[in-house]
Amino acid sequence: MAGTSSNADLGVSTTERATFGIALAATATVIALELAKVGDVALFAVSALTLVVLAWVLGGATEQLGEHLGGRVAGFLNATLGNLPELVVVGLLLWEAKEHPDLVEVAKASLIGSVLGNVLFVMGLAFLLGGLRHGTQTFRATFAGLSSTMLVLALAAIAVPDLIHLQGDAASEHLGALSVGIAIVLFVVYLASTFYFLKDGDEAHAPSAAHAARWTRGTATGVLVAAAVGVGVVSEALVGSMEHTISELGISEAFMGFILVPVVGNIAEHLVAVQLAWRNQMDFAITIALGSSVQVALFLVPAAVAISHLIGNPITLTFEPRMLLALGLAAIIVPTLVSDGESTWIEGLQLLALYAVIAIGFWY
Numbered sequence: 084m085a086g087t088s089s090n091a092d093l094g095v096s097t098t099e100r101a102t103f104g105i106a107l108a109a110t111a112t113v114i115a116l117e118l119a120k121v122g123d124v125a126l127f128a129v130s131a132l133t134l135v136v137l138a139w140v141l142g143g144a145t146e147q148l149g150e151h152l153g154g155r156v157a158g159f160l161n162a163t164l165g166n167l168p169e170l171v172v173v174g175l176l177l178w179e180a181k182e183h184p185d186l187v188e189v190a191k192a193s194l195i196g197s198v199l200g201n202v203l204f205v206m207g208l209a210f211l212l213g214g215l216r217h218g219t220q221t222f223r224a225t226f227a228g229l230s231s232t233m234l235v236l237a238l239a240a241i242a243v244p245d246l247i248h249l250q251g252d253a254a255s256e257h258l259g260a261l262s263v264g265i266a267i268v269l270f271v272v273y274l275a276s277t278f279y280f281l282k283d284g285d286e287a288h289a290p291s292a293a294h295a296a297r298w299t300r301g302t303a304t305g306v307l308v309a310a311a312v313g314v315g316v317v318s319e320a321l322v323g324s325m326e327h328t329i330s331e332l333g334i335s336e337a338f339m340g341f342i343l344v345p346v347v348g349n350i351a352e353h354l355v356a357v358q359l360a361w362r363n364q365m366d367f368a369i370t371i372a373l374g375s376s377v378q379v380a381l382f383l384v385p386a387a388v389a390i391s392h393l394i395g396n397p398i399t400l401t402f403e404p405r406m407l408l409a410l411g412l413a414a415i416i417v418p419t420l421v422s423d424g425e426s427t428w429i430e431g432l433q434l435l436a437l438y439a440v441i442a443i444g445f446w447y
Contacts, residue, residue: 094298095298096297099143102140102143106133106140107313109132110133110137110313112129112133113129113130113316113317116129117323123324123327123331124324124327127324127328130317130320130321131321131343131347134318134350135347137314138314139350140310141311142164142355143306144298144304145307147297147298147302148300148304151296151300163378166375166382168349169345169383170386171314172193172322172344173194175318176190176193176322177190177390179325180396183326186322186336187398188336189325189340189344190387190398191340191406192344192406193341195406195410196341196344198234198376198413199413199438200342200345200346200353201376202434203435203438204346204435204438205353205372206356206369206431206434207437207438208360208431209356209360209365209372210360210430212360212361212431213360213368213426213428214427215428216361216363219425221425222368222369222424223366224421224423224424226373227369227424230373231414231421232418233276233381234376234417234418235414237377237381237384238407238411238414240265241402241407242411243265243400244258244265244401245407258401259397261400262400262401263388265400266389266400267385269381269382270385273377273378273385280374321347334446335445335447337403337445338445341442355371356368359371365426384400405444405445409444416433416434417434
């Protein structure tokens with residue numbers, strides 16, 4: 084979030100106060116439009132824009148709170164709470180899918196789309212803009228390599244149910260139990276990797292925050308809680324208007340879930356990572372982009388399975404073949420690009436080009 088002109092000017096800046104006011108007014112507008120039962124397309128558009136503002140506020144509060152807790156925790160909080168809007172949206176989609184089954188595919192697509200959005204779109208844009216400004220940029224390859232390996236692990240695990248389903252043998256009758264087992268394995272890996280990152284990892288894995296804390300811990304916590312509540316309210320309106328918006332605009336459920344939902348839900352992380360690359364703070368930028376992708380694959384996917392069972396609408400970890408293909412392409416190209424610990428603008432352009440091609444393939 085925008086700060087004051089000097090690090091000595093402690094406290095919430097005028098720009099930040101204005102952003103809080105916009106977020107509050109926008110949230111109230113969404114509630115009013117929902118009560119007035121306006122058209123779903125209009126409600127969806129306003130809800131999406133409001134969620135972007137709330138995600139921005141959430142990201143700023145997370146950053147300030149992280150400053151009080153240290154560099155490792157700052158990076159972890161940024162990735163964790165940056166994914167909060169999408170977790171809420173996925174949970175609500177699965178709830179609505181009890182009456183509108185097509186929304187299950189939107190929820191599944193949003194999970195894969197969030198992974199790819201971070202490693203292809205966000206990291207690609209960071210490489211491109213940072214490279215155009217600074218030339219060849221460097222970062223510690225250790226964390227990037229570890230994250231890339233975990234992405235490959237997640238891809239392999241997620242692909243197993245689809246491979247069994249394609250075989251059509253007796254094992255395909257147990258996809259539900261298989262999905263639960265895989266979700267548990269992914270979650271265990273997530274817990275272990277989080278422990279390693281926060282406790283056992285060397286300092287190469289720990290980004291340092293860019294600025295000293297300007298907000299008090301109480302202010303940061305209060306804004307964080309308020310933004311989280313707002314995210315829940317607005318996400319409910321967004322999901323409620325989604326099905327009619329899809330039919331009225333004539334776009335596919337896959338494109339809605341794969342592109343629109345992840346972009347709206349993760350906008351705060353997108354902007355922060357690109358800003359850090361623009362400032363030539365590539366270690367922190369890579370941590371956010373890759374770390375968020377790993378968290379989606381290892382935490383949000385198991386969380387979605389757990390939520391689906393809790394609400395009585397169990398899902399399986401089966402995805403469209405083109406989604407697995409897209410994830411496979413990312414798992415191949417990303418380790419290759421980050422293995423040398425350097426990035427250039429042309430590498431960023433390559434990642435963006437791959438993301439654009441995949442997005443076009445999901446339009447229909």
